[in-house]
Amino acid sequence: MVRRLFPRSIRARLTAVATLIAALVFTVTSAITLTTVPDNLRGVVQARVEVAVRRAASEARTGELSPALEPPTRVHLLEVVAADGRVVASSHSVPKGLQVTSLRPPKADTLYTAERTVYRSPDEAEGHYLIMALTVRTPHGPVTVYGASSLAEVDRALIWVYLLVFVGTPLVLVSVAGIAWVTVGSALRPVERIRTEMAEITGQDLSRRVPVPDTGDEITDLATTTNDTLDRLERSAETQRRFVADASHELRSPISALRAQLEVATAYPDETDWKVTGERALAAADRLTGIIEELLMLARLDAGAVPERRVVDLAHVAQEQVRRREGSPVPIVPNLCAAAPVFGSTLQLDRLLTNLLDNATRHAAGRIDLEVAVEGDKVVVTVTDDGEGIPPQDRERVFERFTRLESARVKDKEGSGLGLPLSREIAAAHGGSLTIADHSPGARFVAVLPLYGPP
Structure with a gap:
């Protein structure tokens, strides 16, 4: 026996189909989100730091570098370090515990990127930073320009993204299944009422009709058509009953006459003119034959038989x-x-x-x-x-x-x-x-x- 992939219930099937479609859509959307959003968020921070680092590097090349650097908004550190480790220029505020000089670019004029996590005291939250370093040549020798920006906002945004994907998606699928179940059940409720009414209609009582909902949709058309069919069925059944009754009456008359003639002839055989009795019996048989032939032809025409x-x-x-x-x-x-x-x-x-x-x-x-x-x-x-x-x-x-x-x-x-x-x-x-x-x-x-x- 082959197992069914879907349940028999239309309500359950439609709910399953709606849930599967929603799951497919959310799976594709979640996959696209997880592959693009983190990179895009980090890309914004990286672009912001890169602009600040390249601007400071350009000033260092031309010898116009100021000892006090003004980093752009949301760039938390901007620092220029000489080859001997001396800080040539720096921004006013430096994140506590952040060590950027550990990132040593092996090649000049090449921008390097790294992420660092700063572990502070137990009372303070850890810091997550994006660091970029660029080594350039200046009139006073090579220097390395460092820039750093906090990834805290990116991390918070990613937490919400992960919550929406891994927690929100199942909740949405459950909601879709529930809504589909309730909606389909509500739509099929008139069908259940029609089925219940049809189950109670018998051949002895064809006067009952199914309820017609006022929704104006296909179920209304179904109920209307069902009632029209019941009307025709009732008329056909009434015609059939009348036809059977009339046929029984019409057949009873010649049969009764034939039986009476034969009973009289049998009771009084010596006083019976058997020739006349036979002729009358044949006449009654001919009448019966004619009625039966006409009934048979009518029955064939009613059944749609094509000769x-x-x-x-x-x-x-x-x-x-x-x-x-x-x-x-x-x-x-x-x-x-x-x-x-x-x-x-x-x-x-x-x-x-x-x-x-x-x-x-x-x-x-x-x-x-x-x-x-x-x-x-x-x-x-x-x-x-x-x-x-x-x-x-x-x-x-x-x-x-x-x-x-x-x-x-x-x-x-x-x-x-x-x-x-x-x-x-x-x-x-x-x-x-x-x-x-x-x-x-x-x-x-x-x-x-x-x-x-x-x-």
């Missing part, structure tokens, strides 16, 4: 429908274009026309008009009957599954209420639509599908 598709000539399919219905009590008057190619399933498109024509046959009074036309990049199929029509307030309701208007129940007690919903689902699956247009008398169903190929 084998090819180019289908709707005009030819409509012509076959008219041919199969020759001799029907209600004649079909076709008005078909030469060709109306669409890309789709032959079985489903044939079922669409079958359902529309069956519905029109049940309600027509004298005739049915079937028209297939190409309009621009669309194929328009129109089925019109001359029956009682459909009220405007019911024109969408008839496309709900298992919905049957009162007039339909009176004319056809064997219907299932699935034909029109299935036809609309087929049209939608082929990128089209099925609607009811205004027409009087009767009803007019209009199916619009995309034309295959150029218009």
